[in-house]
Amino acid sequence: MDAAAECTEALGGGPGTDPARAVATAFSRLEAHRRGWEQRTPLGVAEMRLLWLLRSAEEWTLRDITAHLGLEQSTVNRQVNAAVSAGLVTKLRTPGQPSFGFRASDEGVRRFEACVGEVLGRYQHALDALGEDAERFVDLLDRFVDDLVAERPGAD
The missing domain is CATH 1.10.10.10 (Winged helix-like DNA-binding domain superfamily/Winged helix DNA-binding domain)
Incomplete structure (x- = not known):
């Protein structure tokens, strides 16, 4: 499981999730990917x-x-x-x-x-x-x- 999937699972995101939790899940996924991009930048x-x-x-x-x-x-x-x-x-x-x-x-x-x-x-x-x-x-x-x-x- 990648970091973004772990964040989604930890926050309990997914279909039927309340909007605040869905936003937290989306931001968490974005942050995990953003950190990865930062680590690969020169x-x-x-x-x-x-x-x-x-x-x-x-x-x-x-x-x-x-x-x-x-x-x-x-x-x-x-x-x-x-x-x-x-x-x-x-x-x-x-x-x-x-x-x-x-x-x-x-x-x-x-x-x-x-x-x-x-x-x-x-x-x-x-x-x-x-x-x-x-x-x-x-x-x-x-x-x-x-x-x-x-x-x-x-x-x-």
């Missing part, structure tokens, strides 16, 4: 997260990156320096600025886009299979996620 999760952030034209300081990613400064420092050494990130010194700035290198952007393109291609294939329902699906999913992650008084 870039690691940390590199992808960093390049996602740094691919814009603006420069980011270590402090900015730390705050945005919600990680320890030492972790960010190690990940950024490794990405600089690998040629994925460019370290910049802006005159008059006390801190170094960082931005994705051209090679980093190229490799990031190649990895993201593979996953986006899978998503597009699945959307194409929905035909004319694809746009409605995206709208409903966006609304669902917005409501799911909305802060609720008294909720953790």
